[in-house]
Amino acid sequence: MRIRWLTAFLDFPTEQFGDEVTFWRAIAGSTVSPPRGANREFASLEPFNGDPHLRVQRVEEGSGGIHLDFHVDDPRAAAGAATALGAEVDREVSGDPGYLVLRSPAGFAFCVVPWAGESERSRPxxxxxxxxxxxxxxxxxxxxxxxxxxxxxxxxxxxxxxxxxxxxxxxxxxxxxxxxxxxxxxxxxxxxxxxxxxxxxxxxxxxxxxxxxxxxxxxxxxxxxxxxxxxxxxxxxxxxxxxxxxxxxxx
CATH class of the missing domain: 3.10.180.10 (2,3-Dihydroxybiphenyl 1,2-Dioxygenase, domain 1)
Structure with missing residues (x-):
């Protein structure tokens, strides 16, 4: 699996989302992108230089947490490589772009998503x-x-x-x-x-x-x-x- 980009995703319950995004935006020294997704549940923490490597998500169930997004050329092929190594596919999310949610052998959630050209590291x-x-x-x-x-x-x-x-x-x-x-x-x-x-x-x-x-x-x-x-x-x-x-x- 060729990893083109890697994103850390912060998942927040609805009732915490606004305040948590404000805190982490300040800690990262970033701005917040316009929301996106079918329910406007996703946003990026936009650095002052480079491509975003931190994103936030509003989740409707559970207490949230951290997951990783692996940006790849072919998410389905990447999911196949991961399952061959012991991961399990949790679900496939259709749409534009679609992506797959998987869990590692120990149960850690991660996603494989289409690469959108991100390539420039932000500076500290x-x-x-x-x-x-x-x-x-x-x-x-x-x-x-x-x-x-x-x-x-x-x-x-x-x-x-x-x-x-x-x-x-x-x-x-x-x-x-x-x-x-x-x-x-x-x-x-x-x-x-x-x-x-x-x-x-x-x-x-x-x-x-x-x-x-x-x-x-x-x-x-x-x-x-x-x-x-x-x-x-x-x-x-x-x-x-x-x-x-x-x-x-x-x-």
Missing amino acids: IRWPGDTISIIDQVCIDVPANDFDAEVEFWHRLTGWDVQQTAHPEMVRLRRDPALAVGILVQRLDAADDGTTARAHLDIAATAVVDEVARHEGWGARQIARFDDWTVMADPVGRQYCITARNPRTGL
């Missing part, structure tokens, strides 16, 4: 105080029993090499440098075995403390602080991480 934002940051990574949180198989699935589907990190419970897939979004896979505690894989967003920042303060000004709060990252919760409790990584390279 320089904030007052000289902090530089960008939302650039989706961390797939996987129950321990499913971890090895899930890493193998994403490695084979994307064709990206698996990179060990300084933390044994986390592995990174070496993304195509032309893409704005990377994938990290994290092994959850054994207590989460039997649950479905989920995901959260990671932000790369040059100064985590300053970035945390900026987010708190928009209504987020700290959950936990570690040497290399801080776990945050947005105004409705959705967790994400601010990480000490290079915003330009993701490393």
Whole structure:
């Protein structure tokens, strides 16, 4: 499967949609595109340069979450490649453009969608105080029993090499440098075995403390602080991480 572009999708329940879009638009330093879709449920967070790699969706059921969109030349062929590796097709959505919703072996939702020519990475934002940051990574949180198989699935589907990190419970897939979004896979505690894989967003920042303060000004709060990252919760409790990584390279 040739990945032409990769998008992180933030899914919000109807009652949270407006406020959540306002928060994440501010955090990303972006504007919001006009809504689209049959029910005007989709929008892009438009960067000041480059093509959008963050999109939002209003969902009618469930609590929302994060999913990935893989932009490809032939979604049906990509879905076939994914199912051959152990994914399941959840549903096919007709329309212009149509797309397919799948689930990985551990249950993480992702979509294969037609590529529309996106190719230009947006640059990180320089904030007052000289902090530089960008939302650039989706961390797939996987129950321990499913971890090895899930890493193998994403490695084979994307064709990206698996990179060990300084933390044994986390592995990174070496993304195509032309893409704005990377994938990290994290092994959850054994207590989460039997649950479905989920995901959260990671932000790369040059100064985590300053970035945390900026987010708190928009209504987020700290959950936990570690040497290399801080776990945050947005105004409705959705967790994400601010990480000490290079915003330009993701490393």
